[in-house]
Amino acid sequence: MTTELITLQAGTRAAVAGFTGSQGFAWKLRTIGIREGKILTVVARHPFGGPVVVSVDGRAVTLGRGMARRVLVDVQA
Amino acid sequence: MKRIVLMGNPNVGKSGMFSRLTGAHVITSNYPGTTVDYSRGTMHIGGAATELVDAPGTYSLQPSNAAEEIAAEMVGTADLVINVVDATNLERNLFLTLEVLETGKPTIVALNLWDEAVHQGIDIDVGSLERLLGVPVVPTVGLSGQGISDLIGRLDEARPTSTVAPMDAEERWKTVGRITDAVQTITHRHPTFRDRLAEASVRPVSGLIIAIGVIAAAFWVVRLIGESLIQYIFEPLFELYTPFVLYLSDMLGPGLLHDILIGQITDGGIDYVESMGLLTTGLYVPFAMVLPYIVAFYLTLSIMEDSGYLPRLATLTDTFFHRLGMHGYGIIPLFLGLGCNVPGVLATRVLETRKQRFIAATLLGISIPCMAQIAMIVGVLGSFGMQYVAAVFLTLAIVYLTAGLVLNRFIGGECPEIFLEIPPYRMPGARFTLKKTWMRVRGFIMEAVPYLFLGILIVNLLYTAGILDALGTLLAPLMEGWLGLPAEATTALLVGILRKDLAVGMLVPLGMTPVQLVIAVTMLTMYFPCIATFAVLLRELGLRDMLLSAAVMTGTALLVGGLMHMVLAGFFGGGL
Numbered sequence: 194m195t196t197e198l199i200t201l202q203a204g205t206r207a208a209v210a211g212f213t214g215s216q217g218f219a220w221k222l223r224t225i226g227i228r229e230g231k232i233l234t235v236v237a238r239h240p241f242g243g244p245v246v247v248s249v250d251g252r253a254v255t256l257g258r259g260m261a262r263r264v265l266v267d268v269q270a
Numbered sequence: 271m272k273r274i275v276l277m278g279n280p281n282v283g284k285s286g287m288f289s290r291l292t293g294a295h296v297i298t299s300n301y302p303g304t305t306v307d308y309s310r311g312t313m314h315i316g317g318a319a320t321e322l323v324d325a326p327g328t329y330s331l332q333p334s335n336a337a338e339e340i341a342a343e344m345v346g347t348a349d350l351v352i353n354v355v356d357a358t359n360l361e362r363n364l365f366l367t368l369e370v371l372e373t374g375k376p377t378i379v380a381l382n383l384w385d386e387a388v389h390q391g392i393d394i395d396v397g398s399l400e401r402l403l404g405v406p407v408v409p410t411v412g413l414s415g416q417g418i419s420d421l422i423g424r425l426d427e428a429r430p431t432s433t434v435a436p437m438d439a440e441e442r443w444k445t446v447g448r449i450t451d452a453v454q455t456i457t458h459r460h461p462t463f464r465d466r467l468a469e470a471s472v473r474p475v476s477g478l479i480i481a482i483g484v485i486a487a488a489f490w491v492v493r494l495i496g497e498s499l500i501q502y503i504f505e506p507l508f509e510l511y512t513p514f515v516l517y518l519s520d521m522l523g524p525g526l527l528h529d530i531l532i533g534q535i536t537d538g539g540i541d542y543v544e545s546m547g548l549l550t551t552g553l554y555v556p557f558a559m560v561l562p563y564i565v566a567f568y569l570t571l572s573i574m575e576d577s578g579y580l581p582r583l584a585t586l587t588d589t590f591f592h593r594l595g596m597h598g599y600g601i602i603p604l605f606l607g608l609g610c611n612v613p614g615v616l617a618t619r620v621l622e623t624r625k626q627r628f629i630a631a632t633l634l635g636i637s638i639p640c641m642a643q644i645a646m647i648v649g650v651l652g653s654f655g656m657q658y659v660a661a662v663f664l665t666l667a668i669v670y671l672t673a674g675l676v677l678n679r680f681i682g683g684e685c686p687e688i689f690l691e692i693p694p695y696r697m698p699g700a701r702f703t704l705k706k707t708w709m710r711v712r713g714f715i716m717e718a719v720p721y722l723f724l725g726i727l728i729v730n731l732l733y734t735a736g737i738l739d740a741l742g743t744l745l746a747p748l749m750e751g752w753l754g755l756p757a758e759a760t761t762a763l764l765v766g767i768l769r770k771d772l773a774v775g776m777l778v779p780l781g782m783t784p785v786q787l788v789i790a791v792t793m794l795t796m797y798f799p800c801i802a803t804f805a806v807l808l809r810e811l812g813l814r815d816m817l818l819s820a821a822v823m824t825g826t827a828l829l830v831g832g833l834m835h836m837v838l839a840g841f842f843g844g845g846l
């Protein structure tokens with residue numbers, strides 16, 4: 194099921210399915226390593242509108258809430 | 271002169287390699303965004319001088335921010351590109367590599383962080399990679415220098431690729447995947463303690479506990495090192511120095527020259543803080559009071575930077591900084607500013623928009639005292655009791671918060687969110703850490719001491735000319751009526767524009783109560799930045815925003831000063 198990254202709890206694994214929003218946004222995420230088909234793990238999800246930390250290929254990336262809302266993922270079993 | 275450009279993703283060791291190749295010293299740190307500007311140096315290959323440029327890190331040649339734009343421009347000007355690649359993260363790094371190769375520039379690839387790759391069980395077939403990319407590939411370890419001479423030796427083999435043709439992004443991603451699969455073998459290993467620690471330090475609860483521990487430890491270490499240096503090294507040195515000064519004082523006899531060099535001498539002894547001579551206060555303040563804390567602070571900061579902890583702290587504090595119109599990276603200017611406001615202001619460039627940078631710079635100027643000033647505050651107020659020192663810092667913290675909340679509401683513009691790669695934890699190398707600390711300490715000595723001398727000279731001359739008294743009388747209503755300070759404190763506030771540490775020292779002979787001192791040093795921090803900070807603020811913000819920023823600082827200072835006068839007078843009893 195495709196959902197927004199922001200909805201995932203810490204510890205969840207998911208495959209990147211796509212992006213909503215501008216082309217520039219998708220470009221930025223792809224070049225930092227978050228791109229379609231990659232498996233990511235949610236390391237942390239900060240409360241009170243805080244950022245989300247994901248790990249891709251062993252690298253952690255912090256992204257703001259609004260960005261996490263624009264990353265679409267398929268949750269892995 | 272031929273020009274070689276170092277290109278690569280952020281935080282892959284470009285600056286480290288630049289230092290190795292040129293012998294020049296540039297700051298390296300374990301977080302993305304250290305090199306916002308680019309540095310240039312000269313290296314000698316086989317006798318010929320070549321210019322080497324350390325470009326800012328970028329993930330792609332299609333830039334998404336200012337630093338990346340500079341990087342992309344640098345490629346165009348290069349005769350030869352050294353593409354520095356993170357061997358532990360080959361796939362992501364290769365995207366930029368292909369873009370560089372597609373420009374047709376002669377290129378050589380440095381497969382850096384090779385030691386970490388080996389450690390992580392990542393094996394890369396260098397020969398195959400070289401064939402697929404069509405340019406030389408050399409494994410390197412920037413930290414130890416391993417492979418660097420190989421790299422230099424093969425520079426003349428650098429050439430435009432013969433195997434990579436220009437392609438679109440989609441195709442490039444596929445090619446990256448294909449190459450990575452062909453050359454890289456990863457032996458899986460179990461998560462280590464370091465991995466677990468890395469995750470724990472970015473999670474909300476465990477992260478906060480770790481952050482409090484780290485900051486408390488840093489604080490404690492700075493104090494311990496600073497106090498020890500003073501007690502065991504600098505105080506004894508000045509005791510040895512005193513007889514010499516007394517002798518010189520006798521030789522000179524009274525007069526203007528005596529006042530300028532030695533200053534006031536109190537019945538046979540020297541009060542190094544109050545005497546106001548170049549050879550007394552002018553040396554004692556920077557070396558015996560400030561330098562020990564500067565050394566302690568920069569050593570601790572360097573370790574924090576190189577370990578990779580700061581991006582984690584940025585992640586943890588993001589929510590907080592967001593309320594103040596910045597994002598988690600606001601912690602970087604704040605930390606650097608605690609050392610000296612000048613690099614602090616420069617570091618506001620890690621933030622993306624005008625609004626964010628304006629807020630970060632203004633808050634820095636208004637409520638972050640530099641280490642020189644902190645050392646003096648602790649030295650001067652600490653003898654009355656730590657609660658007074660605490661009162662200063664508590665007030666400044668409240669001002670930082672309140673001013674941030676207000677500015678966020680009233681300054682227009684965008685507040686982009688945090689977006690940042692967190693580097694792995696690394697053990698800071700002793701050599702690098704010490705060198706970096708030394709560079710910064712030397713910077714302090716070279717820049718602070720001349721200004722301090724100038725300050726003392728000006729004070730002496732103005733005092734002799736009677737100008738200071740006149741100014742004191744002029745501003746007396748404001749100082750006495752509104753802030754509850756003696757009129758003579760005006761002089762110190764003025765000198766604060768040159769050097770705030772000296773200005774704090776100048777408050778001592780005025781015989782103020784501890785509460786008055788608290789108000790005075792808080793004012794001194796807030797009302798206006800020192801001249802060096804002012805200059806970079808002007809450059810970074812532009813004239814209009816600088817004027818706005820200065821107005822905010824002075825306005826807030828007067829408001830807060832008056833409030834402190836009322837509140838503290840009530841709290842500690844009417845007589846201040």
Ligand SMILES: Nc1nc2c(ncn2[C@@H]2O[C@H](COP(=O)(O)OP(=O)(O)O)[C@@H](O)[C@H]2O)c(=O)[nH]1
Pocket residue numbers: 278279280281282283284285286287297298299300301302303304305327382383384385386410411412413414575576696702
């Ligand atoms: N283990 C290891 N660390 C390295 C190596 N090269 C650089 N570093 C560290 O990686 C971090 C980033 O280096 P820096 O030169 O600032 O990277 P830049 O952002 O690309 O300029 C610093 O903490 C360096 O000490 C290397 O080959 N091996």
Ligand SMILES: [Mg+2]
Pocket residue numbers: 284285286297298304305
């Ligand atoms: Mg750098």
